[in-house]
Amino acid sequence: MSIVTLERKILKKNDEIAAENRKLFLEREIFTINLLSSPGSGKTSLLEQTLARLANHIQIAVVEGDVQTDKDAQRIAKYNIPVVQIITNGGCHLEAQLIQNALGNFDLNALNALIIENVGNLVCPANYDLGESKKVVLISTTEGDDKPLKYPAMFHVSDVMIINKMDLLNYVDFDVTTAKENAYRINPDLKIIETSCRTGQGIDQWMNWLYTQIKIT
Amino acid sequence: MHEMSIAQSIFEIVQETLAKEDGVQLKEVVLEIGELVAVVPDSLQFCYTVLTEQTPYQGSKLTINIIPLKGMCKTCGHCFRIEKMWFSCPRCDSTDLDIMQGQELKISHLEVT
Numbered sequence: 001m002s003i004v005t006l007e008r009k010i011l012k013k014n015d016e017i018a019a020e021n022r023k024l025f026l027e028r029e030i031f032t033i034n035l036l037s038s039p040g041s042g043k044t045s046l047l048e049q050t051l052a053r054l055a056n057h058i059q060i061a062v063v064e065g066d067v068q069t070d071k072d073a074q075r076i077a078k079y080n081i082p083v084v085q086i087i088t089n090g091g092c093h094l095e096a097q098l099i100q101n102a103l104g105n106f107d108l109n110a111l112n113a114l115i116i117e118n119v120g121n122l123v124c125p126a127n128y129d130l131g132e133s134k135k136v137v138l139i140s141t142t143e144g145d146d147k148p149l150k151y152p153a154m155f156h157v158s159d160v161m162i163i164n165k166m167d168l169l170n171y172v173d174f175d176v177t178t179a180k181e182n183a184y185r186i187n188p189d190l191k192i193i194e195t196s197c198r199t200g201q202g203i204d205q206w207m208n209w210l211y212t213q214i215k216i217t
Numbered sequence: 218m219h220e221m222s223i224a225q226s227i228f229e230i231v232q233e234t235l236a237k238e239d240g241v242q243l244k245e246v247v248l249e250i251g252e253l254v255a256v257v258p259d260s261l262q263f264c265y266t267v268l269t270e271q272t273p274y275q276g277s278k279l280t281i282n283i284i285p286l287k288g289m290c291k292t293c294g295h296c297f298r299i300e301k302m303w304f305s306c307p308r309c310d311s312t313d314l315d316i317m318q319g320q321e322l323k324i325s326h327l328e329v330t
Contacts, residue, residue, distance in 0.1 A: 004329055
């Protein structure tokens with residue numbers, strides 16, 4: 001019996017392609033978000049709120065990731081911005097190669113920002129770097145304030161946490177203070193924004209963060 | 218199921234490595250998976266078995282070593298086991314930490330004959 005030592009990261013190939021994507025985004029000064037959540041937390045709604053408010057001088061594109069249908073891309077297409085739908089046919093997360101393939105559909109010289117709406121899943125996407133500038137994770141008030149503790153990997157790797165559907169707070173047993181405490185326990189550096197895509201609560205704060213990030217890039 | 222995607226990556230790495238070694242038989246693939254990484258060992262085992270069926274690697278074992286989460290406090294230098302996902306120093310309460318281990322997703326080594 002002999003040993004073949006490898007010490008090799010299993011997702012090395014994905015990480016290498018993600019690094020290529022990241023380099024390209026930096027060179028072209030494109031601020032990129034990987035938008036993550038469980039199914040139904042409001043990623044597409046948040047995107048719609050974002051695009052409706054986007055200043056004319058910001059050029060943005062969207063990549064949609066779903067297991068099936070292009071319904072999300074159709075919603076985004078109404079805002080007259082470049083959008084590509086990736087259908088994974090069962091894949092529960094997007095990978096860097098899929099993003100790299102999608103980039104050929106955009107005029108990268110004309111872009112300031114790219115938002116990648118990942119497949120609805122709080123587990124697997126945490127492991128797959130896409131080359132993004134920032135990871136933004138959404139939870140909604142209908143999901144439970146213990147979400148960060150149940151899915152620590154996702155919240156640990158994220159930069160921003162959005163607590164969405166704040167308009168439903170009176171109807172659910174969701175404690176915002178507890179949710180924040182749980183989130184900070186996993187990731188003390190998280191920026192947390194409370195939003196409602198229905199009432200507009202917190203959307204200005206989200207837009208301000210977005211503009212600042214685009215400006216820095 | 219992303220364990221299948223991970224098993225596929227393992228399979229490709231094994232193929233790539235052993236392509237250079239003539240006449241060896243793969244007995245075991247030893248993985249190190251950190252506590253923070255969201256992978257289900259049983260699912261990964263299952264996917265690996267399915268992928269290696271009717272290949273030269275059929276019958277090879279997948280061993281998964283779970284690596285516990287450990288941090289080092291950048292404020293007081295204390296090294297500690299991160300328990301129950303509390304990412305703060307038990308000695309000085311600082312949240313300024315380096316994660317020393319527990320985020321791995323790698324193949325440590327292969328055992329061949």
